[in-house]
Amino acid sequence: MRDGERHRVVVVGAGFGGLSLAKALKGADVDLTIVDRNNFHTFQPLLYQVATAGLGADDVAHAVRGIFHRRDDVTFRLATVTGIDHDAHELHVDGDGRSIPYDTLVLAAGASTNTFGVPGVDEHAFAMKTLPEAIAVRNHVLARFEAASLDPSSVDDGALNVVVIGGGPTGVELAGALRELFSMVLSHDYPELDVTRARVILVEATGHVLGPFSPPSRSYARGRLSRMGVEVRLDAAVAAVTPDAVHLTGGEVIPTRTAIWVAGVRANRLADVVGLPQTRGGRIEVGHDLTVAGHPEIFVIGDLAAAPDGTGGVLPQLAPVAIQGGTYVGHTITRRLDGRRPRRFRYFDKGTMATIGRDAAVAELPHGIRFHGRLAWLAWLFLHLMYLVGFRNRANVFVNWSYNYVTWDRGARLIVRPDRLGEVDRP
C-alpha cells in the first residue's frame, strides 16, 4: 500500500456480492472501484419474469452509478477484465486498455451458463443468465407465436413448444411462468391458435425437480407443474439440441424451436484469465477467509468462488452466499486496516424458496421448517421486493405484479428486435 493514500479496493462485478461489499465498506477508510461489463446491476432472480413478459426489462436492473450517487468513496468503471498483473497489482481491461490498480482485489463476477459440451446447445439453445438473454427469449417466444398465427397447423408440429432444460429453481420458475403465459395470456392473444397444444416441457437429468429442496417440496413442485400443464421429464438427459428439436439420450426427440438451457452454471470467463487455481465448474479455490492461497490481497466471493462449507464440500452458488460473502470481505478489509485479526467466513443458511406459479411456491427454512402454496408464494413476492435495488424498481415491480395478479395479464409482451435498435457504432 502506498504511503499517505487511501487503500484501494477494486471489486469486479456489480451483482449481489459486489453491492453487498460496497455496502459493508461504507464509511471505511478505503477507495472502492466497482468494475462491471454492464453499467447496471441485474436482479437475476427475476430475469425469468422478463423472459415471460411479466416485467419490463428496466424493472429488474439498476444503474450502478445511481446506487452510489451519494458515496464519494465509490467509483464505477464500465469495462471487461482481461487479466491481472499480479506483480504490479493491476487489472487489465478491454477498450482503451487503461489498467486499474488495486491494493485489495475482490472477484465477484458471478457465473455464466455451462453447456457441459452438449452438442448444439451453444448454437441453438437460449440461456437465461443476463438481461439481454432474457429479452431474447421473450422476443423469440412471441415471434414464434406470430409466425404460427400464419400457419396454425404448425402448432401440432411443435412450432410453439418450449423445452426448458434443467429442473432447478430457474427451470421450474421459467417453465411455470411460460405455461401461465401460454394459458392465461397468449391463448387470448391468438384465438386462431390452439394454444393448449403448445407444450412446455421441463427436462431434468436427475430423478426430481428442485434438487436442493427436500423430497416433500420437490414432489409438491412436480405435482403443481403437472397440474398447470407442464410436462416434466425426469431422469432425462439431453443428447443434442438441433434447430428444431431436443434429442434425449433415451432416444426421444421433442420437436421445438425454443430450447432454453438452464441446466448448469460455470464460473464467469473472468476466472479463466486471472491466473488463479480453479476447480470444478471453473470456480476459483479460496480458503475459509475467502482469499486465494498465496494471494492474501485477492478475495473471491459468490458464484465465482469455491469456498469451503466446513464439512468438506463447497458452498452453493446462491445469492445469499454472495451477499454474506460481500459483507464478510468488507468487514475483513476494515479489520485488516485496523490491525485486527480476520475471522473465518461462516455462511448462515436462512433458507431457500422457489416459485412455481400463481399462488404456488415452496419455502424451506432452517430447523426443518417447510411450507408451500399461497403463503410461501406471498413470502417469495415480499422477499424479492425487499431485495430489489432501489425504490423505483420496487414500486414498478409491485405495480406490475399487482396488475398481473388482478388481470391475469402479462403487460410487457413486446418484440423489440436488436436489428431495429439503430446504429450504435458511432464514435
Add this chain to the structure above:
Amino acid sequence: MRDGERHRVVVVGAGFGGLSLAKALKGADVDLTIVDRNNFHTFQPLLYQVATAGLGADDVAHAVRGIFHRRDDVTFRLATVTGIDHDAHELHVDGDGRSIPYDTLVLAAGASTNTFGVPGVDEHAFAMKTLPEAIAVRNHVLARFEAASLDPSSVDDGALNVVVIGGGPTGVELAGALRELFSMVLSHDYPELDVTRARVILVEATGHVLGPFSPPSRSYARGRLSRMGVEVRLDAAVAAVTPDAVHLTGGEVIPTRTAIWVAGVRANRLADVVGLPQTRGGRIEVGHDLTVAGHPEIFVIGDLAAAPDGTGGVLPQLAPVAIQGGTYVGHTITRRLDGRRPRRFRYFDKGTMATIGRDAAVAELPHGIRFHGRLAWLAWLFLHLMYLVGFRNRANVFVNWSYNYVTWDRGARLIVRPDRLGEVDRP
C-alpha cells in the same frame, strides 16, 4: 364485397389513427385486420422520455393483440406491407408473402424521419420516431458519459455535447429533458466530469422554437430553455453532420458525437410503394372524405395523409388529426354499410401543448386561451397519462413520473446494447 361474408377492413398501422379506427368500428358488422411491422403500439409523444432515461421502454408501448383481447372482430398481422394489388384488392407483405385481402383499406402508417438530403444525417445522426431509435439514443448518450469518464478533458472537446436539430415540440422536449438529465442526474453519477461543460444545443432553421405556437408561447419556451442551460441557435440551418461535428450553413462548427435529427418528417415508406398520388413530404393526397381520388375503397389517415384543411392547406401531422381521422373513417365505413351518405371529415382543433421541463410547459386552446408554467405542465402530464394505452402503462408511467419528480432522478439509465441481445435468427 363477397356475398354472405362480413366486410373486410384492413388498416395498416397500429398508431393513434389505427387504434382510433378500431375503437370506432367496435360493434360494426365488419372484420378488421390490423397490420403493423411491430407487434406493439408506440406512444410516440413519450419517446423522448425513453431516450432520456425517465421512462422504461416497456412503459410507452403496448402489445396490439393485448389491446384487442376481447374483440372477436379484430385480427392482428405482424408484417411490413410491400405493395397493393389494386385489381385484386390485396395487400402484399414481406415474409412468407401471403397477401391480405380487403374490401376497405385504411392506410395509417404514420411518418418517418425526413433528412431533406442534408449530408451525413443518415449516417451520423440519431432519429427519434421509433422505440428502438429512442433506446439507441439512451444507450449512446450514456455510453458517451462512460467513455468520457476515462478522459475528463474530452468534455471540453465536445465529447458530451448533444446537438438537437429541429426546434419543434419534439426538439424542445428532448433538449429540455437532456439538460435536466445532465444537470440533475448525470452530474451526480459522474463526479469526475464537469457536466456543466457538456452542452445541449438546439438548432432551429427558422427564427423561433415551437413554430406551430403563438409568439408568447414561443418566447416563453425559448427563455425557459435558455435558463435551463440549453443553447438555442435560431436561423441556423445544418449544412452537414459528421462523426464529430454539426456544421451550420453560417460556418459554425459545433463539436459533438451525438447529433439528433428531429427537424422533419416525411410519410412512411409505405406511401412510396402503394401506387397512389403523393404530394409534399411523400404524403398521399386525399379528399374531404379522406379517400384517395378514384379509390373510394382506400382511406388514408394521420401523418400519412395530405388532407384538405378547408382553407386551401392540408391538415397538420399531429396525433389528434390521426385520432379524429380514425374515428371519422370508422363511422364512414359503418354509414356506407348502412347505405347512408358519408359526411365530410372536419378536424376539430382542441389545442396543442408542449413541455420544456420540470414545471414548465405551454398550452394553447382554441379561442386564444393560452397558459404556461406549472399549470400547463400538470395539464400536459394528465393528458398524456389519459391517452396512454392500457392501465398498466398508465400506472407505470405515473409511478415513474412521481419518482422522477420527488427524487429529481431518472431511473432507467441502462446501456442495453443490441449486440448483447443474443442470437435471434433461430428458425
